[in-house]
Amino acid sequence: MSEVARIADRLLAGDRTALARLISWAENGDPRFRAEHAVFYPRVGRARRIGITGPPGAGKSTLVNELARVLREQGKTVGILAVDPTSPISGGALLGDRIRMEGRTLDPGVFIRSMASRDSHGGLARAAVDACDAMDAFGFDVILLETVGVGQAEYDVVGAADSVLVVLCPGAGDGIQAMKAGLLEVADFLVVNKCDLPGADRLQNDLSEAVHVRFTKRAWTPPIVAVSASTEFGIVELLQEVEKHFTHLASSNLVDARREKRVQHVENVVNERLRIAIWRDHGWRAHVERELARSISPYEVAAGVLAELSAGLADARTERGVAKS
Ligand SMILES: Nc1nc2c(ncn2[C@@H]2O[C@H](COP(=O)(O)OP(=O)(O)O)[C@@H](O)[C@H]2O)c(=O)[nH]1
Ligand SMILES: [Mg+2]
Structure with a gap:
């Protein structure tokens, strides 16, 4: 049996080293990944993929950490992929994300991986989807995919998730900014984080107006959910909302939606x-x-x-x- 097949088998047997190797191959566009993917692809499709995006500093990593914590309490295993737009050389934000998520790293039910954005068009989304597929086949119940919402490449990345949470916070950036940037277009949820801070109410009002104007013709209107990731407020409720979205997808067009993403x-x-x-x-x-x-x-x-x-x-x-x- 070839080494490639052995790694796929190890992945399916729950070997985290094999998972890490595969994700590196995905990230580097290594051709070995393709042969591998063909072997484990039949096991892809069971995980729920939740994309988390928004401006830098909105609290995405903090929220991902909280979501992972609550999901673990609910008995679910969680794979986390943090796609960061900073170059691998500067790397500071990658480390920041790791540290912030540290509370989860010793738990065998959690797998955390950062991936640097690549400058190639389409390469980033391809690499992220490949990495999610590997985590999916490994057997995680939920995959949390964090990316900074700064441009089309990042929208493409979260677009591959079943549900997309756009995270905003009062103050810097503001809701209006997000609308201009096209962030709203990818949102299944608008999460107002840092609702412990002043200005959160106003942001919520601005967003609900924007949603009212833009989303009237859609089957799913993105709910606006207030949370405070750093004080653990609203996370359980947010996950309940995400569950409703999944039920909505399942009742309408989950298969079609996933095929379209493929x-x-x-x-x-x-x-x-x-x-x-x-x-x-x-x-x-x-x-x-x-x-x-x-x-x-x-x-x-x-x-x-x-x-x-x-x-x-x-x-x-x-x-x-x-x-x-
Ligand atoms: N006040 C407040 N600060 C928060 C909250 N969530 C995150 N932060 C802080 O916001 C900063 C940026 O958080 P981070 O998760 O790194 O944001 P990211 O860049 O979107 O991943 C950090 O200093 C967090 O401690 C919150 O709910 N309330
Ligand atoms: Mg982050």
């Missing part, structure tokens, strides 16, 4: 590998540099690249026996 994942994988193939493996960059040096316009250079790629794709279609349209 389609998105395949798209991410294809995009990432195409990008690498074009710009790294096949030396198109050198070609582009040469063309530009000959004073050919960027659009003409791009058209040339695209023409050659389309010819290659057309060949591939023929090989698959798909009629040309």
